[in-house]
Amino acid sequence: MQAIQSHFVGLREYLAPVLKESKFKEHGRITPEEFVAAGDFLVYKFPVWGWEKGDDSKVRDFLPREKQYLVTRGVPCLRRAQSLAYTDADEDAERLVSFGDGPSSGGDGDEWVETHAGRKATANPASDASALADIPDDDDDDISRGVGNMSLGGHGTGEQAVDTPDLDDIPDMEEDDLEEEDTATAVKPKQGGSGAGASGSNQPDPSRSNLLQVRTYDVMITYDKYYQTPRVWLIGYDENGKPLTPQQIFQDISADHAQKTVTIEPFIHSASLQAASVHPCKHSSVMKKVIERMNNSVVAEQLARDAKSGSVSPSAATAAKEKKKWFSRKASGSSKEAAAAAAAAENDEEPEGMRVDFYLVVFLKFIASIVPTIEVDSTTSF
Amino acid sequence: MPPLQFAPFSTLVSPAFWHKLTDLKIDVLKLSDDALPLTGSYTAGKGITDRETGAEVVLPTGFSVGGHSFELAEAQRVGVVTAVGSFKNFNTVEEFKALDKTRYFDEEAAKIWHSIHTTRSTTDLTRFFLITFADLKKYKYFYWFGFPAFVSKPNWEITEAGWQPISSVLDVGQLDTISTHLRAQPTTPAFFLIKKAGDAVSVGRVEDYEESLTKTPPQHLIAFTDPSSSPTHPGWPLRNLLAYLRALHPAASSRVRVVRWRDADYTETGKEQASGDPTPPKPGAVGWERNTQGKLGARVADLGPMMDPERLAAQAV
Structure with a gap:
């Protein structure tokens, strides 16, 4: 079903004419040329972003060959979006643009990012519970190691596999005698357990920072020809560099958008890659x-x-x-x-x-409201 | 003096890499398990401030391979250091397990050692390897990275003062010069030499180490693009760089001044000393990547949720 839908969307986009005339002030849409100009500006200002050419078979001829889409890799995501306690009003993306009447105590920061993405998580029990509920994912490793042998030999795609956390390692393949103890190797800080401990300089903090699970994301921005806006794609990794499952990615998307405007779809510049994408239908408005x-x-x-x-x-x-x-x-x-x-x-x-x-600098600030804990917006100082 | 400890790489394999491997395995490699060249990359270490607590969070020392890793001419980006390694895919999990890993590792390490002495080039110091077994039917990929690094005996030590801010050695103008020079390069160098002559600084190659030493005054700093964001532990590449200096310039490397090049803000410098004997002719090496339990073992990437059509369909309702 989804494949059919993807094909339909692909066809519709193929048939849609390339926008020629600049309309970005009238209805928020941009032409491919403007996308490239805005992208060049973004890359120039923030070198963490770069152009990619993508798969040869997926080249889109209204964009320059070497500038098919923008990408930044290793964007940190310190905690899950659920752990940010939002009020109903805050969750609404529309709130984002009403920066004029936001709390004005922000100082020299940028209010519309600060108020939403950087909101202090209130210490209410409900949000605590949701944050705590995250931990088992990480600590289940013992269990998953225990069942590792079984699931290795058996089912790959069964129901159970969906529920079981992925096993990280091959249980019977540890070869600890492979090399001798080496005192010059820094002990790898326990990722995920405590971000504060990882830095070595901060004492354990009783607050939420103990629950840091630093994920990283690759963020791509493509040009959507049908909606004539940029479109964001996400590929996530957990603290061990393991690709995140769709369910895990949805944890980093504000509740209003997960599985509604954000879905897993084939990435348009790759023959086979799947990525989470923010659907661009509302972007222009x-x-x-x-x-x-x-x-x-x-x-x-x-x-x-x-x-x-x-x-x-x-x-x-x-x-x-x-x-x-x-x-x-x-x-x-x-x-x-x-x-x-x-x-x-x-x-x-x-x-x-x-x-x-x-345009893209502004666009990123908008995206930051959808994925509040992923630090896509490197432009806060701007 | 405290011993110097290096932050090992933590690998990040993009799903695109597994997709590429799948295609490669089916269409090109088939049953071949010959070694292939592979490129990986790392960037200068990034720290991030937690917006809730204001604490500096240290991110893992990332090393990534992606969809372009099988093409040798990977697209170059500013600030990205590429490393060349070798890749070997096994047909069965039994072969993967049965590999004589100690021997394989030693062979890979020997290649680095050999290149230090023959080419005297620093390009192979970041050489790595990756062994994999791809279970294509279950979308599971078993893999194990190795980053061979030579063990220095006795250990390198850092001066009591530890890592110092760069401002104690170079001023803002000088840093600007260096950073402008680096950004103008087509590729970001893994290692470079900062030469000081009075107030002027220039960037040179580590290969010219001895030459710059003989000039007066001998004001050189060894710099490397540091993938580690830890304030105390420099990244893994420094290890082989020090081994390189020790091997080729034993007289001039008992004491080295190192600059960890990250963001201009984060750059620090420190002095290290290796006391006593010069390094033995062919030091031992370490560098298997540990798995998520911190043990020496292979890792698994389960791409089922992102690749299996059935499961994709299940979550797309």
């Missing part, structure tokens, strides 16, 4: 709202800059403050963006507003 807000404030900023002559940024920031206070905090906190906007304004007398290069 959310992006439109974010871009509208950002654009307004950027235009305000540019107008303010044009109005004043020679004075320094505080005046511009104050002017912008009346329009949108979130941006003024940004301007005073980190002036990078203001500087970039200013550079744009200098080139052009007409305020051009937000440039499309920023």
